Amino acid sequence: LIGDSFKGRGEDARFLPTLPRHPNDSLDWGPMEVDDNEMGDARTVRWASEFLSRDHENPFFLAVGIFQPHLPFYAPQKYFDVLPKEKVELPINKPGDLDDIPEGGQIMAEYRRNDLRMIEEYDDLRHCVQSYLASIAHADTMVGELMYAFDKSAYRENTIVVLWSDHGYAFGEKDHYAKNTLWERSTHVPFIMVVPGVTQAGSETESPVDLTCLFPTLTKLCGLPVPSGLDGIDIGPLLENPKAQWKHPAIIDYLKGNTAIRTRDWRYIQYDEGRKGEELYDRVSDPHEWTNLIEKHPELVGPFKAWLPNHYAEEVPTKGAYDFDPSNYKWKKR
Incomplete structure (x- = not known):
């Protein structure tokens, strides 16, 4: 080992x-x-x-x-x-x-x-x-x-600090171990930002965001031009006012065609662009996501589907397609 x-x-x-x-x-x-x-x-x-x-x-x-x-x-x-x-x-x-x-x-x-x-x-x-x-x-x-x-x-007084993790972890929930799902247990991560002159100590927001916000938010905070065509959005308004009205959900992809839409109160999941099913959870009454409401309330999914990608990019090679070269600390394609 x-x-x-x-x-x-x-x-x-x-x-x-x-x-x-x-x-x-x-x-x-x-x-x-x-x-x-x-x-x-x-x-x-x-x-x-x-x-x-x-x-x-x-x-x-x-x-x-x-x-x-x-x-x-x-x-x-x-x-x-x-x-x-x-x-x-x-x-x-x-x-x-x-x-x-x-x-x-x-x-x-x-x-x-x-x-x-x-x-x-x-x-x-x-x-x-x-x-x-x-x-x-x-x-x-x-x-x-x-x-x-x-x-x-x-x-200390002129540096932005960000703390985040890449994924959660399951230890038996939904009879699953580790990560690699689109449910809350795998996708909920700690995320903290401290921005001098902007954020207030101890403040927090109930609005969900995803990690694609990091690049546009940090770029703008540093006074640099933000490129167009990004998947992520600037969450500066939430840093200034955590209780601000926020229409954007967190959007999480895992493998091509599989997407979860997480709002403050709901989680919607679509698999294989809909070909392998959907899920809908009321996070307020069902925080464990035990009851899939998709058959009972299909009329509720329209607003969530509006946030799905219009198209999915081709998947890039996985880490298994590369070998690590310790001599120069770089990865080489096999």
Whole structure:
């Protein structure tokens, strides 16, 4: 497993003794007998902190990618100590939840179900969730270390800060494991922006946005020309007034032809441009998205369909089409 590298460095770790190897060697989790500053993400944070401590004559864009929480779910032992496994609450995998799901949703839900069944067979789902939560706590600490360095730097008053994640994670909801779906559990992410002179501390909005807003919003905030033809929109009005009227939904795609439209109160999903079914959920009365209302209320979907793409771009090659060259830190097409 990936954990072999830790063992090779002489670090004591508790690894799963019974789960079979996963094809990509990443299906592992557990406590590390190390402190935060000995984990891999700490190296990234130290590098970024050192960057912030220097004088920079020109404006900069600093991207700091924190790996956790990500498989394998490793974190220092102390985070497991404050959340014992017996106190971990498992998500609800409601019997019959997939009975009203169309073909497209069934296909997505089935992806990685073998992993879920294996974890259940070895009775390790609670430990898996515990490790996920522990790795989140470790990531929080790393963000705190980074922000401490930022607050001490010369750039605190003139720098935009953005925190976001790329996807959520399922641990059995809708009989699914991991990501790769268009339901709330996979697509809901943390998203925080701090803009000096614009945002107010502690403010938040109930209007949903998606991550395509990042490029146009940051471009405009930096006083640069915003290109035309972008999928995303500038969310500056929400940063200035989180309670402003907002007509735009969050639009989420996963694979060609599959799109979710998320408004404040509703989620609409279309699979394979409608050929593999639709879903509609009232998020107010059904936050778990257990009841697909598409057959009961087909008359409600018109406004949501208006936000669907007019056409889908051709899919680009996946990461599997490339090889990584560590000598120059670049990807090369096979």
